[in-house]
Amino acid sequence: MNRLSEYRKRMISACLVCLLCMSVFACAKKQDAMEKIRDLECTVIAEENLPEELLAMIEQKKAEAFKITFEDKGFLYICIGYGTQQTGGYSIALNNLYETANALYVDTNLIGPSPEEKSNQVASYPYIVIKTEFIDKPVVFD
Secondary structure: OHHHHHHHHHHHHHHHHHHHHHHHHHHHHHHHHHOOOEEOOOEEOOHHHOOHHHHHHHHHHOOOEEEEEEEEOOEEEEEEEEOOEOOOOOEEEEEEEEEOOOOEEEEEEEEOOOOOOOOOOOOEOOEEEEEEEOOOOOEEEO
16 A cells, blocks of 8 residues: 555655646746847838728728728738727827747827917827738737
């Protein structure tokens, strides 16, 4: 009986060591998947230069916040809208656009009008369209 309980203890210890090793390797692999491979070159596209189909999609969605992607002729368009704002004078900053092993990451933020700026008192619909090379990976919006 004593030999059996000692065997069980060793087996449990071995299993725990295996589980620990597996979780360490899984965390390292997950970290590698999120690690930046490279920054992506891109251009912010003006409304008049957008493909008509994409412009129509934006027009339908612009009243609410939206995040969409669109592929056309070897390019990827990443679109982020901030919904209806009560005034004009807003801009959008592109903070980061980069590729990892599993995805493309984009980070933007909405910048409101400064208090001393006289902004138009008409509702606005700020959005940004970023054009980059087409890469067949999901886009993660940060």
